[in-house]
Amino acid sequence: DGGITQSPKYLFRKEGQNVTLSCEQNLNHDAMYWYRQDPGQGLRLIYYSQIVNDFQKGDIAEGYSVSREKKESFPLTVTSAQKNPTAFYLCASSIRTGFHEQYFGPGTRLTVT
């Protein structure tokens, strides 16, 4: 089945630790995205990548880092510099950047205590 996988579904970390969230897609899409969702809010864009070895900051990139070494994979690292990391993180992909519909993974709920 084609789609986007994110693992794990739930993740718990202690404050001060970096943590990496996984996102893999087998849709052969060029573009990939990371969003953050907080209760009662819409999705906010953290980073996006148009193509392998390229990525751009979104609206709330501070305290996060990404890499895009393979077309299928776009991992997100939440660093200790992120002041409020507890949130639901969603990865998405689209055939290209632009107005094309984005397809989402099931999300990772990160809790930092």
Next chain:
Amino acid sequence: AQKVTQAQTEISVVEKEDVTLDCVYETRDTTYYLFWYKQPPSGELVFLIRRNSFDEQNEISGRYSWNFQKSTSSFNFTITASQVVDSAVYFCALFNTDKLIFGTGTRLQVFP
């Protein structure tokens, strides 16, 4: 400024009722795209529809219909004869320049 407003935070209906979810957007561009996504309790967002700014025709897909009115900057979503499986958070979004701008979502609860 680009913005999407979903004023209805939560709506509760009984099965078989019709329900309309409102979406109002702001943009200065003449070319833009509007989207609706559904987020069921499992968490992933499911794409429902995309509409470009030049196509104001209403669209119907089964029990779902969308009313796009540029004059009022609205892109409302109606579910006819709602079902319990329609319970979810629904997001309206605007694509402008280089990214999707999401509204805050409307939580729809359909009771049997």
